[in-house]
Amino acid sequence: MIDRVDESSAREKRVQWADGFVLVYSICDRASFNVLRPKVQVIKAAKEALSQEKVPIVIVGNKRDLHHRRAVSSEEGRLLALSMDCEFYEVSAAEAYHGALMVFQRLAERICEAKLALKKGTGIRSIVKSMSAVFARKRTDSYKCTPGLPPLPLRRGFLDQVI
Numbered sequence: 001m002i003d004r005v006d007e008s009s010a011r012e013k014r015v016q017w018a019d020g021f022v023l024v025y026s027i028c029d030r031a032s033f034n035v036l037r038p039k040v041q042v043i044k045a046a047k048e049a050l051s052q053e054k055v056p057i058v059i060v061g062n063k064r065d066l067h068h069r070r071a072v073s074s075e076e077g078r079l080l081a082l083s084m085d086c087e088f089y090e091v092s093a094a095e096a097y098h099g100a101l102m103v104f105q106r107l108a109e110r111i112c113e114a115k116l117a118l119k120k121g122t123g124i125r126s127i128v129k130s131m132s133a134v135f136a137r138k139r140t141d142s143y144k145c146t147p148g149l150p151p152l153p154l155r156r157g158f159l160d161q162v163i
């Protein structure tokens with residue numbers, strides 16, 4: 001019981017720490033697809049409760065090369081992403097790295113867009129929020145989001161799988 005509480009609080013901390021999320025399922029494994037909706041709900045509940053920032057989430061259907069074993073249609077993946085306000089891609093990590101690269105590039109762009117949208121808020125509330133985020137997270141590293149420029153460099157480990 002205590003273990004479960006610890007586990008859940010550790011997971012919550014990791015969710016709070018992350019700026020963006022990539023949730024991967026296998027198109028050949030419906031169970032891996034079915035867990036996505038509750039996972040997105042957990043992330044949104046944790047992140048959007050504390051911030052007006054829209055949390056960047058990319059849903060990825062992997063193993064696109066295994067057509068004959070497909071158990072989840074592209075349409076289902078796309079609809080799930082649409083209904084949860086996430087990005088969606090289908091890729092084959094085994095066939096080529098381009099798909100995975102595109103996923104992480106798009107995620108980084110969305111993170112920057114979200115940060116910039118937040119920055120545009122000039123009211124006292126947004127200033128207080130930014131200050132609180134700085135002190136609460138105690139981050140020593142940072143990255144810049146400049147409109148029109150690539151959103152890199154990415155922070156070390158920021159794309160780690162967190163849930």
Ligand SMILES: Nc1nc2c(ncn2[C@@H]2O[C@H](COP(=O)(O)OP(=O)(O)OP(=O)(O)O)[C@@H](O)[C@H]2O)c(=O)[nH]1
Pocket residue numbers: 026062063064065066091092093094095
């Ligand atoms: N055909 C194919 N195989 C893949 C692809 N991505 C991963 N695999 C294979 O799937 C197996 C599991 O990959 P892992 O990287 O261990 O991922 P995992 O999260 O443990 O995935 P599962 O075992 O499928 O639950 C390995 O044999 C990979 O080579 C893909 O895009 N296409």
